[in-house]
Structure formats: structure tokens, C-alpha cells
Amino acid sequence: MSYFVDENGYYGQFGGAYIPEMLYPNVEELRQNYLKIMQEDSFKKEFDELLKEYVGRPTPLYFAKRLSEKYNTKIYLKREDLCHTGAHKVNNTIGQILMAKRLGKNRIIAETGAGQHGVATATVCALMGLECIVYMGEIDIARQAPNVARMKMLGATVIPALSGSRTLKDATNEAIRDWINNPVDTHYIIGSVVGPHPYPDMVARFQSVISEEIKWQLKEKEGKENPDYVIACVGGGSNAAGAFYHYLDDKEVGLIAVEAAGLGVDSGESAATSVLGNEGVIHGSKTLLMQTKDGQIIEPYSISAGLDYPGVGPLHAHLCESKRAEFISITDDEAMNAGLELCELEGIIPAIESSHALAVFNSKKFKKDDVVVLNLSGRGDKDLNTYIKYFKL
């Protein structure tokens, strides 16, 4: 079985490009060109240089000694939180801005939930001198004010999504509508491994630098490229796609995808798509999706704004259905406590998304000599308000 995208844009039964005809030329142009452009020497050189000099890669693969002692196993943290802008998101936006330039686009649009992808997009647009418009749900704008300010400082226009539930999925709808309205000069930088083919594959390839580095870094530290497990949180699933990518075919590497259970999988306030979702179409992709019996999309909930997406990328739907990855759901409370524990044991304040991944150590037992790599996808600065409120700091 292959875990990579096939020539029609599918991962098993998931994926495809369920888009209105109005978007066909844009998506088709991208589909025909993305691999060719990514393979050009000049593209690779520019991408690698920016990742090194601007983003600060390679990010460390840090052996977390005290955390390992506590859970009696060997834990390495892949420090994506140390990337410029504070999360792995920028790996993808660097790649896509270079793609947009080569496609001759001069106007960039993006959607954002918590604002991390919006900031990463505004950053690369400033870097390249391109116009940047970020769609963000009206409710998210109110609760993520610092990131809105960052985007504005970086020169982006932030447009509130006023439709539907006024959060991430509606911001995505608005970005797609913008692209329909501006089919020629605009590139849409999707922030996760979601959307119509080729986006899930393109974004996964840009994020795959994470597992590419883990391989050689682990070789240096442990004398072998393959850990026993890789753990990553999944909203849409871009950091997990990057952390899993070069291990997909190495069956001896266990892949653990961590979803947000919110207040509990059965509480009605959850984002655990692998448990609550079934096959459906969202934002141009056939995938696992939280929806009503009638096929209306359900608004998810998580304390983490980066995990409350009602679907998962089609790659993850395939990894889930084929059981290649183990899916674990973590509640708000479990995640918050795991986040605080990392602060206390390692002096690292994680993003609440990453805290969900960290909470796995409380629910799953690893062997003493297991080597476990956890992708620490982002830093917690953006979440201080939530931490302050939760722990009454």
C-alpha cells in the first residue's frame, strides 16, 4: 500500500479536487507545475537557503532528559517552535511564496484560524514584497488580537470572515471565494495539508524537511535514522505530515497522530475527527469530516485554535483508515497540564497544539529503550492568555 498521493490526487479513497469549475484553471495550473518547479535547481537552492538563513533551520532535535526520566523512555523533541515566527507553518509559506513568484502571481491570499499561518504568510509576503490578504473569522480576530496586530505590522490586510460560524472553516471559505473572484493574478497559500489536490501533497512536501532532518539528526545521536515512534498533533495535519513524511514507508516506525478531544470526545464540544467524522467533502477534498447526518459541516471545538478544524487532511484520513497511524484524542485539560509539565521539566513553553501531543505520555506507555520523537510544532507565546486564564496565573 502506498501512503503517498497517486497520480489522480488521491490517498487511498481520500483526496481529489472537489472544486467548482471557477477554480479549475487555477488549481490545474498549480497541479501541472508544482512538481516541476519544486525540482528546479534554482528553486531548491532558494528554498534551502531561506530555510537556513531566514527560518533558522535545521531546528534542533533535543533530547529531553528530565521528561524522559519522568516517563521512563527516550524522548527527543523536534524543536519547530524555534522556527522564525514561532511554528512550523513558515516552512510551507516560504515554499509557496517561491512557487507563487515562479507562477507569476503578485497577490497572495491566505486563511488563518489562530493567526499562526496568517503571520507566517504575512511574513513571507513582506520578505518578497507581495500584496497579502488574510481572511480570519470575526470571532478569531477578537480572541487572537496579538496575531492580528503582527499581521498588520507585516503589511497584510486582515479581512474578517463574517459568514457561518465566523471561525477557521469560514475564513477558508472566504479565501476560496476570493480566489474564485481573482483567478488570474492571485495565489492562495493554504496553511495545512488540506484543500484540493495538489495542495495536500505540496504542503506535505514543503513540511517534509522536518522528518528529513530528524533522520540525520537521530543518526548522529542514536546511530540509527529510525525512531520507534513519531508523535505529532493533527488539526488539518501539516506538522504531522512533515514529521511523518520520510517514515511513511518504514513500517517499524510507529506514527501517532494526536487530535483534540476538546471537552471530551462524547461531549459535543470536540475536534476529534478520526472518531467523530465520516467520509465527506470539505474545502475541495474528500476526507474524514465532522458533519450531520444530512451532510452539513459541524463546527468543532478545542481550547487550541490550531486544532479546531472539522476535517483532517486526506493523507491523515488514509493513515487512519489503513491503520498506518494510531490516532489518540487528548482533552483540553490533559493538554494544558502536559504543557505546564514541559515548562517545569524542560524550560520550554509549548503551543497548546503541541501540548496535545505531549499529553500522549500520560495515556500511552512506552518501553524504556524506545526512542520517541515528538514534533514540538510551535511555541506557546501566542497562547499566554489561554494559559493565564486556565491556570489563573
Place this chain on the structure above:
Amino acid sequence: MNRINKKLQEDKKLLSIYFTAGYPKLNDTVEVIESLEKSGVDFIEIGLPFSDPLADGPTIQESSTAALENGMTSEVLFNQLKDIRKTVSIPLIIMGYFNPMMQYGVEAFCKKCAEIGIDGLIIPDLPVQDYNENYKAIFEKYGIINVFLITPQTSDERIRFIDSISNGFIYMVSSAGVTGAKNSFGDTQKTYFDRIAAMSLKAPQVIGFGISNAETFKQATLNAKGAIIGSAFVNNLSKNGIKSIPDFISSIR
């Protein structure tokens, strides 16, 4: 012969209206359809609301959200329409996004449409290729016409392909954009309308998106067989109610 094909043979420019089922009130659907037929509309697109209508502008987004809040579902719509052929004889098309149809089951959906007397479907986010490979046989089994969209950006080659697999009409999206009323068409649209007319396609073309009044209807149907009014009608319906339908329709032609 399907009612749509019969209608397309009539020697006149066709006026079609889109409205959202279950809007303004849940049980308005049948009354709106009956009033449209009495007012002289040639065929109707019944919008099946979806929570995330990607191709629609604010008017139809809002009517869809309201209809869902009213309790509209595929099942409710089919129940409302079960006796529609006792009172209405013009072609009826359901327009909706793919996910609700997929959850209902594409075959079950088509079967139900055939039982009720729905003549066609417009599913903006079902790709042409996917329809052709996976669903064409089902549509044909139940005699349901699938209507494809083309836009100013669609290449001639792709238009030829879409024409070759169309068995009703081609839905010409007037301009690059989501649904929404416009007051007039510019040169870009006129050039596009002329380009398509010059292609002498097999399937008649009906233009939609941006048609709102007598002027845009006339411009759109200069070459095309007909035109569809959606947002402007829904706007009028929400402001002036069902009783205003005859006046709205007579203002168009």
C-alpha cells in the same frame, strides 16, 4: 423526453429562477415554486442549502444559513416536493453542493429525484471528471440531467469536452466570481459571450451569476438560450415576500 430538453426546444429566450429551499420560511418552498410557474418562469432551480457554499456570494450564503436554521434537509425537501408534479409542469432542477448528496447517497438521491419528477441537478463542486467516471451511469439510469458549468477562464478544449458530455444545457457563469447580482455587464463579459456563441456548441447555453434585471437578462440572452436569476430574486423575496413574485418576474421581461 426530459422536460428540460423539451423546454430548450421552445422558440423563445428562457428565464430561470434560483431560490433557496426552505427560505424565507421552511414551508415556503412549494408556494414559491407554484408562484414562479404562474408568473411565467420557464424553469426553476431549487437550491438545497449547504453550510459551506463556496461558490456563493453573501445573499445566497445568508439564505442558505437561514434555511438550515429553519430545519431544511434533503429529506425535508423531498417530502415538501413529493406532490409537486400535481401542480407544477415546468422543468425543476435541484442545485446543491456535493456533500449533502453524498451523505444521502448519490444513487438514492437520483432515485428520489426521479420519483418526484426532478429533471436535473447542478452540483458546482462535483468535478466533471469524477461525474463522468463514477456517477454518469447512475444519473442516466434515473433520467436525471447533470448540468455543467463553464466560466470565462475555461479553455476552448475543455468547453468542447463539457459540451460533448452535456445532455441538457451548459451553465455559463457570466464572470469570474461567486454568485451575486450585478447591474450591467462590461466588455469582458460581452467578449466572452461572443466567444462562446462563435463556438457553435451542441448544447444550448444558459447564463447565470450576475443577472438581476431586464437589462442584464437582455444582454445575457442576446446569444444564449436563456438566463438564470438567483441572488436578485432571493433579495427581493426576503424584502418583499412571496406576494411580490409576479411583479418581480414581469419586471424582467
